[in-house]
Amino acid sequence: MEVSFDIMKSSHLTGVMEIENQSFPTPWSKGAFAHEICGNDFAYYIVALAHRKxxxxxxxxxxxxEGHITTLAVHPLYREEKIGSHLLNELISEAKRRGCVKMTLEARPSNFPALNLYQKNNFISAGMRPGYYSDTREDAVIMWKDLYPDAGS
Structure with missing residues (x-):
């Protein structure tokens, strides 16, 4: 399957929301995504497209x-296609282009696929944020990645 990547635009939000609603217990709103792509100068959002979907x-x-990963999700029917890895690599590349030396994120301890993806890409658990997720009061695993691990040696 051929997958391409594009900067997220308003025209992508219907597809984004379909995935968002299937992926997270407390999904972001369409308005939240619209603000991120139109009103947040610190934000960079991308989409993966297959057959323009x-x-x-x-x-x-x-x-x-520092680069902070705010979200990453793949449609359930495409989760075995390495799209998450490609999206993560695109974010890492963009963070480097923008001068980041480290990246961070939070993930639910119950989200084993996400934790596995990040660990495979050399993100390291650096602690917990107690009660981080407002819907379930679940803690968040804080993860960090040094983008230039050999720079200091």
Missing amino acids: VVGYAGLWVVLD
């Missing part, structure tokens, strides 16, 4: 020299 998306905030 949104099959995944991911978001990044860049603040100073």
Whole structure:
């Protein structure tokens, strides 16, 4: 399957919302995504497209020299296609282009596929945020990645 990547636009939001609603217990609103792509100068959001259909998306905030992954999701029918890995690699590349030296994210401890993806890409667990998720009061695993691990040696 051929997958391409594009900057998230308003025209993608219907497809994004379909995935968002299937992927998260407390989904973001369409308005939240619209604000991210139109009103947040620190944000970078991309979509994965197969046959011009949104099959995944991911978001990044860049603040100073740190990139923060805000979201990453893939349509359930496409989750075995390595699209999540490709989206993550696109975010890592963009973070480097924008001068980041580290990346961070939060993930639910119950989200084993996400934790596995991040660990495979050298994100390291650095602690927990107690009660981070308002819907279930579930903690969040805080993960970090050094984008230039050999720079100091």
